[in-house]
Amino acid sequence: MQYTSIELFAGAGGLALGLEMAGFEHIGLVEFDKYAAQTLKHNRPNWNVLCENIENVTKRNLEKEFNIKKGELCLLSGGAPCQSFSYAGKRLGLNDVRGTMFYHYAIFLHQLQPKIFLFENVKGLISNEKGKTFETIMNIFRDEGYSLQYKVLNAWDYGVAQKRERLIIIGMRNDLSYSTNFAFPNKHSYKPVLRDILINVPDSECAKYSEHKAKIFDLVPAGGYWRDIDCEIAKEYMKNCWYMEGGRTGILRRLSLDEPCLTILTASQMKQTDRCHPIEVRPFSVRESARIQSFPDEWEFIGPIGAQYKQVGNAVPCNLSKEIGLAIKNALRNINISNTDTIVEKIYKSSAL
Numbered sequence: 001m002q003y004t005s006i007e008l009f010a011g012a013g014g015l016a017l018g019l020e021m022a023g024f025e026h027i028g029l030v031e032f033d034k035y036a037a038q039t040l041k042h043n044r045p046n047w048n049v050l051c052e053n054i055e056n057v058t059k060r061n062l063e064k065e066f067n068i069k070k071g072e073l074c075l076l077s078g079g080a081p082c083q084s085f086s087y088a089g090k091r092l093g094l095n096d097v098r099g100t101m102f103y104h105y106a107i108f109l110h111q112l113q114p115k116i117f118l119f120e121n122v123k124g125l126i127s128n129e130k131g132k133t134f135e136t137i138m139n140i141f142r143d144e145g146y147s148l149q150y151k152v153l154n155a156w157d158y159g160v161a162q163k164r165e166r167l168i169i170i171g172m173r174n175d176l177s178y179s180t181n182f183a184f185p186n187k188h189s190y191k192p193v194l195r196d197i198l199i200n201v202p203d204s205e206c207a208k209y210s211e212h213k214a215k216i217f218d219l220v221p222a223g224g225y226w227r228d229i230d231c232e233i234a235k236e237y238m239k240n241c242w243y244m245e246g247g248r249t250g251i252l253r254r255l256s257l258d259e260p261c262l263t264i265l266t267a268s269q270m271k272q273t274d275r276c277h278p279i280e281v282r283p284f285s286v287r288e289s290a291r292i293q294s295f296p297d298e299w300e301f302i303g304p305i306g307a308q309y310k311q312v313g314n315a316v317p318c319n320l321s322k323e324i325g326l327a328i329k330n331a332l333r334n335i336n337i338s339n340t341d342t343i344v345e346k347i348y349k350s351s352a353l
Helices: 014-021 034-043 054-058 062-066 093-097 101-112 128-143 211-217 231-243 286-292 305-314 318-333 337-352
Strands: 004-008 025-030 075-078 116-121 146-154 165-173
Touching: 004 014, 004 101, 014 025, 014 075, 014 318, 025 062, 034 305, 054 062, 054 101, 062 101, 075 101, 093 101, 093 128, 101 128, 116 128, 116 318, 128 146, 128 165, 165 318, 211 231, 286 305
Parallel strands: 004 025, 004 075, 075 116
Antiparallel strands: 116 165, 146 165
C-alpha cells in the first residue's frame, strides 16, 4: 500500500522527515518561509514543495493541484499557528476561523477528506482563551466528519534528548473509524541525555556570547543557573528579570551532559531562555541543535545563521514524528481496504447533493 501524505506549514522538515522515515510518501508540502522551503528542496528534490502563501493555494482546486481524488489521501499533516478566534465557542463552523492560518488547514481537510489527519501544536492551545480556541478547533474537525483523539507527547519519551512537549491531535474519518483504532505510540524504556548525542557532531556555524556574558557563564556549573553564582553578579546580569516572580530557571542556564536539553528555541541566546553548552562557554551550534532535535547529520539547513537556528527551533523532532507516523501507518494498515472505493464514491455522491 502507498501511504500518501500532504504537509502544511512544513518548516524545515522535522515532521515530514519523521513521517518519511515511518514510510509515508509526500506528494506535496506547503511552506511560506523562503529559507525553510529552500531547505526542503535542497534535501529532497523529489518532494513537491510549494513556497507560497497557503491562502493562494487554498483558492485553487486541491485535487488537481496534488493529483489526488477526494477521499484517497492517506494523511494530511501540519500545525497551523492558532491565535485566538473572534467567534470562538459560537459554533459558526469554518466562519469561526476565517482569516486565520488554521482556516486554511481546515479548507485542505474539507476539500481532500484524507483518511487520517495529524494536527500538532503547543500544549498551551488546550487552555488558550479558557479553552475556547481548542473547543472551536475540535468542533470544526468533528463537523468535517472525523473522530478525534488528542494527547500531549514529550519528545524525551521517544528517543529525543530534549524535554519538548507537543499537542498531537489525530483525526480519523468517521466512515473508516469503525474498522480500526488509532493508538498513540508507547513510551521508550530509555530516555536519552545530551551525553548520548553530542558525540562527533559535524562542524557548523555557531552563535557567540559577548565577552561579558561569557565571563559570567564561565562561573555557572554544568546543570546550574543563576542561583549557583554570586547573587550580586547574577543581579547585575539579570537587571529587571531579578524582580520577576517564579524560579526563572532558564536564566543563565547551563546544561549538563547527564540531562536532556530544555526545549530548543528559535534564537540561540535570549536572556530568559539561555541554553549554554555543558562543556564549552557558548550556545549550542546549529548542528548540535539539530542533533538535539534528532535531525540526521546529512540534513542541511539553508540560509544565514539566524534563519538556520529558526528552522531548527521551529521543527517537530524527527524521532517523535517517526513514532507518531508509525502509529498512524498501523491504523491505516488495519482499515478495511476493500471498502475504500465504495467510500470514495459515497463522498463524491454526497458532495454532488
